[in-house]
Amino acid sequence: MNIMRINYTNVGIIFSLVVVLYIFYKLSHSSSERNPLPASVTPRTSNKLPTESSIDLKSLASIAKGGLFDVSLRQAQETIEALQKQLAEAEVSRDTVQKKDMETVKRKFSGHKLVHLDLKGAPTKMTFLIQVLPYFKKWGATGLLVEYEDMFPYKAEYEVLQAKNSYSEAEIKQLLETAAANDLIIIPLVQTFGHLEFVLKHKEFAYLRETEHYTNSLCPNNKDSVPMVIELIDQVLALHPGLQWFHIGGDEVWNLKTCPVCLKDARNKSELFVHHMKPILKHLQGKKVTPIMWDDMMRYWPLEYLKELGPLVEPMVWAYRSDLTGYFPPDMWQRYGKAFKKIWAASAFKGATHPWSNFVPIGFHVQNNLYWLDIISKLPSTLEVNGVALTGWSRYDHYATLCELLPAALPSLAFCLGALSEGYMDEELKKVIAKGLGLPETFPLNVERFNSK
Numbered sequence: 527m528n529i530m531r532i533n534y535t536n537v538g539i540i541f542s543l544v545v546v547l548y549i550f551y552k553l554s555h556s557s558s559e560r561n562p563l564p565a566s567v568t569p570r571t572s573n574k575l576p577t578e579s580s581i582d583l584k585s586l587a588s589i590a591k592g593g594l595f596d597v598s599l600r601q602a603q604e605t606i607e608a609l610q611k612q613l614a615e616a617e618v619s620r621d622t623v624q625k626k627d628m629e630t631v632k633r634k635f636s637g638h639k640l641v642h643l644d645l646k647g648a649p650t651k652m653t654f655l656i657q658v659l660p661y662f663k664k665w666g667a668t669g670l671l672v673e674y675e676d677m678f679p680y681k682a683e684y685e686v687l688q689a690k691n692s693y694s695e696a697e698i699k700q701l702l703e704t705a706a707a708n709d710l711i712i713i714p715l716v717q718t719f720g721h722l723e724f725v726l727k728h729k730e731f732a733y734l735r736e737t738e739h740y741t742n743s744l745c746p747n748n749k750d751s752v753p754m755v756i757e758l759i760d761q762v763l764a765l766h767p768g769l770q771w772f773h774i775g776g777d778e779v780w781n782l783k784t785c786p787v788c789l790k791d792a793r794n795k796s797e798l799f800v801h802h803m804k805p806i807l808k809h810l811q812g813k814k815v816t817p818i819m820w821d822d823m824m825r826y827w828p829l830e831y832l833k834e835l836g837p838l839v840e841p842m843v844w845a846y847r848s849d850l851t852g853y854f855p856p857d858m859w860q861r862y863g864k865a866f867k868k869i870w871a872a873s874a875f876k877g878a879t880h881p882w883s884n885f886v887p888i889g890f891h892v893q894n895n896l897y898w899l900d901i902i903s904k905l906p907s908t909l910e911v912n913g914v915a916l917t918g919w920s921r922y923d924h925y926a927t928l929c930e931l932l933p934a935a936l937p938s939l940a941f942c943l944g945a946l947s948e949g950y951m952d953e954e955l956k957k958v959i960a961k962g963l964g965l966p967e968t969f970p971l972n973v974e975r976f977n978s979k
């Protein structure tokens with residue numbers, strides 16, 4: 527029995543030695559194939575173990591070959607323990623790096639989040655609208671950007687502008703009261719240059735058109751143009767006491783400087799734009815209301831033109847694509863930073879893919895809103911962003927076909943507001959919002975791509 531025990535012990539020692547030597551061989555062989563890594567290289571960029579081990583494997587192997595089994599086994603054990611420790615440390619380090627890289631970049635936006643109500647197409651009944659306002663608030667909205675167009679009860683000679691289903695004064699007061707009760711500010715929007723089809727289509731105002739057969743724009747050289755839009759503004763102001771901001775539109779004046787009078791005008795398009803807008807902006811400033819204006823007509827302006835309007839207006843910069851890389855002129859933000867103190871951004875939660883779209887691509891709009899957060903985080907420090915308006919277009923213009931309707935876009939609005947409020951969108955946030963909407967947690971929204979830097 528003693529002999530047998532001794533034999534088993536010897537066999538065990540020899541077997542262990544063989545195993546250890548095999549490990550040494552593999553490690554040495556493997557090590558020779560690798561390029562030495564500097565200590566600063568993280569395990570994420572390479573899963574290789576550091577090769578600058580304090581343990582000399584070759585000398586250890588030499589000792590083992592010399593028959594010093596006890597020493598070699600002890601040292602082999604120490605080697606294995608040291609390697610295991612290094613491996614464990616490397617795993618922890620790798621996990622930390624990967625976790626940090628995968629961590630969502632949160633850019634919570636604390637400014638205003640306005641829900642744009644484009645009432646020039648399929649306007650909802652007021653009874654519906656006041657029911658959804660509490661949900662807007664719950665989802666993160668702080669206000670409404672209300673583009674009444676022909677849904678406002680204009681009076682006197684402007685009564686002709688009213689649509690047959692336009693809101694009554696009582697309904698608008700109900701909207702304002704409900705908004706106030708839900709702590710939502712109101713910013714009305716009245717177009718003052720382009721997109722005035724709802725005015726210029728009427729024969730009473732046709733003489734103000736820039737182009738006889740096109741109802742988009744006013745002629746800035748007609749002496750009645752500015753008084754007409756100021757009257758519209760004043761009527762809307764009268765029904766909205768205590769406003770801090772008022773949006774005067776001003777986008778897409780496509781046919782600027784095309785009428786015979788304007789063509790003879792020595793001023794260029796930008797100068798004519800300033801000439802038309804300046805008195806309107808000053809009118810609002812005189813009433814202690816800050817004007818907001820779409821920015822697209824000014825994007826390529828030199829700084830000297832921008833400075834003409836800088837003290838008078840807060841531009842609202844709009845962009846609705848899911849990827850805004852290279853979307854704006856390269857130096858636009860720098861020029862805006864020198865000309866304006868405060869700006870607004872405009873994203874979209876519906877009506878921004880195709881004029882005929884009848885489907886709301888939620889992921890597209892969530893990506894757009896998150897992209898805006900990225901842009902805002904990189905703006906010149908001189909620019910303060912008052913808020914983001916989440917536009918919800920119903921028609922691309924007064925005569926266009928309808929695109930997505932508001933009720934169908936409410937889930938998109940909830941997800942977009944959630945993304946803006948929290949600064950990210952991930953699987954967990956998606957589940958929370960889906961649950962709040964009564965949607966299954968498995969609601970399909972590809973959120974992984976939103977988490978890239």
Ligand SMILES: [Zn+2]
Binds near residue numbers: 736744746783786
């Ligand atoms: Zn003209």
